Amino acid sequence: MTSKLILVTGATGYIASRLIPRLLERGYRIRALARHPKRLKTRKWYSQVEVMQGDVTDPSSLPRALEGVWTAYYLIHNMSSGHGYASREIEGARNFASAAEAAGVEHIIYLGGLADPEQHIAPHLRSRIETGMTLRRGKVPVTEFRAGVIIGSGSISFEMIRFMTELFPVIPGPAWMRNKSQPIAAQNVVDYLLAALENHNGEGGAFEIGGPGSFTYRELMQKYAEIRGHKRGFLLLPCIPVWFMAFGIGWMTPVPYPIAYALAGGLSSDSVVRHGGAGETFPEVRLIDFESAVREAMKRLHPLEVEQVWDDGRDASLKHEGFFILHRKDRKAGEFIHRKFSFGEEWSNGQTLYFAPFGLCGFLYWAFRRLWW
Numbered sequence: 001m002t003s004k005l006i007l008v009t010g011a012t013g014y015i016a017s018r019l020i021p022r023l024l025e026r027g028y029r030i031r032a033l034a035r036h037p038k039r040l041k042t043r044k045w046y047s048q049v050e051v052m053q054g055d056v057t058d059p060s061s062l063p064r065a066l067e068g069v070w071t072a073y074y075l076i077h078n079m080s081s082g083h084g085y086a087s088r089e090i091e092g093a094r095n096f097a098s099a100a101e102a103a104g105v106e107h108i109i110y111l112g113g114l115a116d117p118e119q120h121i122a123p124h125l126r127s128r129i130e131t132g133m134t135l136r137r138g139k140v141p142v143t144e145f146r147a148g149v150i151i152g153s154g155s156i157s158f159e160m161i162r163f164m165t166e167l168f169p170v171i172p173g174p175a176w177m178r179n180k181s182q183p184i185a186a187q188n189v190v191d192y193l194l195a196a197l198e199n200h201n202g203e204g205g206a207f208e209i210g211g212p213g214s215f216t217y218r219e220l221m222q223k224y225a226e227i228r229g230h231k232r233g234f235l236l237l238p239c240i241p242v243w244f245m246a247f248g249i250g251w252m253t254p255v256p257y258p259i260a261y262a263l264a265g266g267l268s269s270d271s272v273v274r275h276g277g278a279g280e281t282f283p284e285v286r287l288i289d290f291e292s293a294v295r296e297a298m299k300r301l302h303p304l305e306v307e308q309v310w311d312d313g314r315d316a317s318l319k320h321e322g323f324f325i326l327h328r329k330d331r332k333a334g335e336f337i338h339r340k341f342s343f344g345e346e347w348s349n350g351q352t353l354y355f356a357p358f359g360l361c362g363f364l365y366w367a368f369r370r371l372w373w
């Protein structure tokens with residue numbers, strides 16, 4: 001057991017929820033920073049970490065969170081906070097860098113977005129790059145990783161691809177779907193984040209990370225469909241307004257409208273690794289191919305595998321990790337009943353109803369099913 005204390009920010013988020021168990025396996029002491037700590041109560045690792053309330057846009061909440069910390073992971077983004085999120089992201093990073101310096105933190109590890117900052121890129125990608133630059137302006141050395149689409153159950157970029165491909169026999173999209181992306185397995189993202197903790201060769205650097213292949217967004221969906229055994233067509237339209245696409249994505253997938261708006265805008269440029277230095281600096285990371293990463297993500301398509309992010313004492317209706325979910329806290333949970341249809345699969349334990357939709361009929365079924373459950 002090492003006594004080194006690691007701060008993981010964005011603890012309610014996707015990447016942190018995958019990183020924390022692996023840090024615990026390695027014997028690190030973990031402090032998890034969250035704006036709403038009660039959201040963490042149902043995580044399997046809750047009792048093994050020290051949970052602290054904090055918000056990077058409130059500098060007064062940071063000194064206590066950073067006290068005694070050896071290395072801090074910066075896994076925060078603010079895209080869902082609406083208009084002006086980019087300036088809030090910069091402000092948060094600035095507050096964090098100076099509080100880390102004051103607390104004597106030795107290293108900050110940041111995961112941002114993959115884009116060529118010399119090109120015209122979407123505002124949310126620009127903001128991810130500028131967040132890294134802001135962190136680096138402080139005196140604490142920063143290791144930055146820049147990732148594009150992350151393949152793993154619960155990852156927002158993967159869930160967008162999954163729901164769109166599951167639901168639409170013919171997938172509508174902008175001509176931008178011809179742009180390229182280089183997806184990376186969630187496990188490899190965590191591998192890099194862990195490698196940077198002990199391997200200091202990358203300190204001060206910004207590393208573009210991606211899996212072994214690059215594909216157009218359309219090819220990504222096509223490959224996902226093949227792995228799932230679905231036949232899918234595409235309808236590429238030259239001028240769909242981003243707000244309209246974001247509205248459809250927000251309605252049908254787990255991605256909320258403001259994030260969908262930002263992500264859809266991000267499709268307008270390539271998101272591929274141009275500088276391959278990550279492989280040389282962190283040779284311990286063994287890259288996983290796209291198909292294996294998707295198959296691994298699909299193994300979690302069972303209610304017992306799903307992270308219960310809604311279970312903080314409220315009723316909830318949400319789309320999450322491949323499911324439409326309805327949770328009623330006033331009911332008692334019993335045994336799971338499983339039903340399979342041509343348009344989807346359903347599980348219910350009396351308290352929570354899960355439906356994995358397939359095709360538009362699945363979507364319509366859910367629209368009615370939730371009314372009578």
Ligand SMILES: NC(=O)c1ccc[n+]([C@@H]2O[C@H](COP(=O)([O-])OP(=O)(O)OC[C@H]3O[C@@H](n4cnc5c(N)ncnc54)[C@H](OP(=O)(O)O)[C@@H]3O)[C@@H](O)[C@H]2O)c1
Nearest residue numbers: 010011012013014015035055056076077111147150156157
């Ligand atoms: N997942 C992907 O597909 C993907 C792809 C490429 C890069 N990345 C990068 O990976 C990093 C982590 O992403 P993620 O997918 O784990 O994000 P996520 O699931 O959306 O989590 C973001 C986290 O940031 C927290 N947060 C937001 N504003 C905050 C504030 N002011 N103070 C403290 N915490 C705040 C959120 O807390 P609340 O629960 O309180 O909102 C949440 O825990 C981001 O930098 C993202 O750009 C992700």
